[in-house]
Amino acid sequence: MEPKIHRSYHPMPLDVNRERSKPKETDRSFQEVLGQQLTLSKHARQRLEERNIEIPSEQWNKIGEKLTEAKRKGVRDSLVLTKEAVLVVNTNSNTVVTAMDKQSANSRLFTNIDGTIIM
Structure with missing residues (x-):
C-alpha cells in the first residue's frame, strides 16, 4: 500500500482588472488556466524556501498557461526554465x-x- 502524499497548494491569483466580456473560443483555455491551481509538492515548497527563490504571481500565471499548452501536446513531465528557477512539473x-535556482541546475x-x- 502506497503512503499518502500531502501536497501544498499555491493558488494562482486572478487578474480582477481584466475586462469582462463574453469569452471567445481562444480565451477559454486562458480562463481555464486561471481557474486551476498550480500545486507545489512539499519537496518543491521546501526547495523554494531553502534556496530563497521567489517567483512573482505573474510568472506563475505564465507558467500555468504554458503547462496547459504542453499538456495538450502530450507532455507529462516538463522542465520549466525561468529567470528565477528551474522547475520540474507534472x-x-x-x-x-521540485525546484532549484539556475546556478544549482x-x-x-x-x-x-x-x-x-x-520562459
Whole structure:
C-alpha cells in the first residue's frame, strides 16, 4: 500500500482588472488556466524556501498557461526554465515536483522529462 502524499497548494491569483466580456473560443483555455491551481509538492515548497527563490504571481500565471499548452501536446513531465528557477512539473496533476535556482541546475542531469518550457 502506497503512503499518502500531502501536497501544498499555491493558488494562482486572478487578474480582477481584466475586462469582462463574453469569452471567445481562444480565451477559454486562458480562463481555464486561471481557474486551476498550480500545486507545489512539499519537496518543491521546501526547495523554494531553502534556496530563497521567489517567483512573482505573474510568472506563475505564465507558467500555468504554458503547462496547459504542453499538456495538450502530450507532455507529462516538463522542465520549466525561468529567470528565477528551474522547475520540474507534472502536467497531469499541475504539480511542481521540485525546484532549484539556475546556478544549482547547471551541473544537474534531468531524467524522465518529455518536454521543456523556456520562459
